[in-house]
Amino acid sequence: MDKDKIDKKDHILDVAEKIFSDLGFDGASTRMISGEAGVNMAMLNYYFGSKEGLFLAVFERKISSFQTLLQNIGNDESMSSWDKLAKCIDNYVERIIVNNCFQKLINRELSMSKRSELSDKITQILMVNVLEIKKILDDGIKNGTFFKDTDTPLAIATIFGTKNYIINTPNISSLMLGHDVRDEKYLEEQLKPRVKTYMKRLIKAYLVNDNDNTK
Amino acid sequence: MDKDKIDKKDHILDVAEKIFSDLGFDGASTRMISGEAGVNMAMLNYYFGSKEGLFLAVFERKISSFQTLLQNIGNDESMSSWDKLAKCIDNYVERIIVNNCFQKLINRELSMSKRSELSDKITQILMVNVLEIKKILDDGIKNGTFFKDTDTPLAIATIFGTKNYIINTPNISSLMLGHDVRDEKYLEEQLKPRVKTYMKRLIKAYLVNDNDNTK
DNA sequence: TGCACTCAATCAATCGTTTGATTAATTTTG
DNA sequence: CAAAATTAATCAAACGATTGATTGAGTGCA
Numbered sequence: 001m002d003k004d005k006i007d008k009k010d011h012i013l014d015v016a017e018k019i020f021s022d023l024g025f026d027g028a029s030t031r032m033i034s035g036e037a038g039v040n041m042a043m044l045n046y047y048f049g050s051k052e053g054l055f056l057a058v059f060e061r062k063i064s065s066f067q068t069l070l071q072n073i074g075n076d077e078s079m080s081s082w083d084k085l086a087k088c089i090d091n092y093v094e095r096i097i098v099n100n101c102f103q104k105l106i107n108r109e110l111s112m113s114k115r116s117e118l119s120d121k122i123t124q125i126l127m128v129n130v131l132e133i134k135k136i137l138d139d140g141i142k143n144g145t146f147f148k149d150t151d152t153p154l155a156i157a158t159i160f161g162t163k164n165y166i167i168n169t170p171n172i173s174s175l176m177l178g179h180d181v182r183d184e185k186y187l188e189e190q191l192k193p194r195v196k197t198y199m200k201r202l203i204k205a206y207l208v209n210d211n212d213n214t215k
Numbered sequence: 216m217d218k219d220k221i222d223k224k225d226h227i228l229d230v231a232e233k234i235f236s237d238l239g240f241d242g243a244s245t246r247m248i249s250g251e252a253g254v255n256m257a258m259l260n261y262y263f264g265s266k267e268g269l270f271l272a273v274f275e276r277k278i279s280s281f282q283t284l285l286q287n288i289g290n291d292e293s294m295s296s297w298d299k300l301a302k303c304i305d306n307y308v309e310r311i312i313v314n315n316c317f318q319k320l321i322n323r324e325l326s327m328s329k330r331s332e333l334s335d336k337i338t339q340i341l342m343v344n345v346l347e348i349k350k351i352l353d354d355g356i357k358n359g360t361f362f363k364d365t366d367t368p369l370a371i372a373t374i375f376g377t378k379n380y381i382i383n384t385p386n387i388s389s390l391m392l393g394h395d396v397r398d399e400k401y402l403e404e405q406l407k408p409r410v411k412t413y414m415k416r417l418i419k420a421y422l423v424n425d426n427d428n429t430k
Numbered sequence: 431t432g433c434a435c436t437c438a439a440t441c442a443a444t445c446g447t448t449t450g451a452t453t454a455a456t457t458t459t460g
Numbered sequence: 461c462a463a464a465a466t467t468a469a470t471c472a473a474a475c476g477a478t479t480g481a482t483t484g485a486g487t488g489c490a
Contacts, residue, residue, distance in 0.1 A: 026241030161380030176368035
């Protein structure tokens with residue numbers, strides 16, 4: 001039946017996403033993916049044409065779900081600049097667990113030196129998030145809520161970069177934290193609230209500081 | 216002569232570093248490296264044991280000088296905790312931006328979770344640097360210089376993560392900053408001092424804050 | 431029968447590594 | 461000192477394994 005075919009393709013994409021995320025494009029083999037997915041190896045080429053076609057299919061599926069997710073970021077006029085930013089941070093940290101293996105894929109692709117159509121597409125989509133936060137920061141500086149000499153681009157790099165570091169280098173962050181950051185229970189119950197608290201305190205100390213912050 | 220042998224090994228390491236950085240560990244082949252370096256393929260195994268051994272040799276050469284630098288800072292009794300940390304940040308920013316293509320490689324390999332042998336060794340080497348900074352932070356907390364409720368592991372994640380984000384996602388950070396972060400002149404003359412200033416101000420605001428920082 | 435799907439078997443290419451022979455350099459020995 | 465013995469360095473060739481991809485025979489359903 002048609003639905004079964006779609007389910008099977010989707011299942012292959014699920015497995016491929018995981019394996020590509022763990023091992024990279026070169027490190028992942030088509031045999032491994034087909035074996036893990038429980039399908040014949042020839043199915044990958046039959047469905048997706050090639051290994052690269054499979055990789056692109058994984059990406060496009062994720063990106064389309066990303067785009068709809070981004071649409072419900074609204075601008076609440078009743079909130080202060082800081083409350084908006086705090087809510088952004090909370091929401092952002094909240095989402096790191098759901099897509100964390102895909103996040104690794106995205107960052108690895110973006111770090112490749114060659115400029116591809118794919119990385120341009122990813123950049124464009126991620127910039128929506130970035131610009132959302134940038135707008136909040138700029139507004140807050142304009143209305144005097146935030147430190148006027150704030151380095152906005154670097155502050156954004158800190159928010160995204162800190163999270164990326166924890167997720168993308170799990171070996172190191174696990175050693176630092178004393179727990180396996182890949183353990184979902186620990187992630188949900190301990191690390192998530194901890195990162196939220198830390199990130200807001202860090203950013204607030206930098207942005208909303210009324211003593212001498214110039215040296 | 217002995218010096219020639221060292222020069223040849225060094226030349227191989229130079230070439231290997233470039234190719235590994237461009238293509239990743241899996242993407243780079245031993246044939247490509249030996250061909251580019253103008254040596255017989257067997258020499259790689261003769262000198263470095265294996266492809267992985269070659270990679271680790273490249274890696275250790277890169278990081279060893281930074282490691283001793285960090286240790287010298289940490290062991291300097293004449294500096295305050297904050298001055299030590301500030302110097303670490305300065306040196307770190309100074310260093311990574313020069314070697315940014317290799318840094319990207321390291322992060323790519325680390326983000327692949329399953330390759331046990333290689334990533335474990337990289338982790339082990341990088342942890343020396345992490346622990347050096349952790350020691351400075353812990354000392355500063357103990358002697359009252361730093362905020363007592365500092366989340367040390369996450370603060371470290373911020374230092375490393377912010378820098379990683381800037382250089383690993385050059386497309387995005389270039390758009391944010393309004394300049395191409397891959398332009399070496401801009402990197403050297405503008406971005407580097409800017410990141411140093413920002414990073415120290417950010418960390419200081421978080422660590423050395425005497426007003427209410429608990430909410 | 432016709433069509434979409436599935437499979438084991440196999441393809442050529444490339445991978446990292448090993449081998450055995452050869453040359454260059456060094457040390458030991460008479 | 462010179463010949464001999466030993467070690468180190470280098471090379472072309474080939475190793476077995478694995479890679480992504482293809483084949484052609486078969487499957488079951490419409």
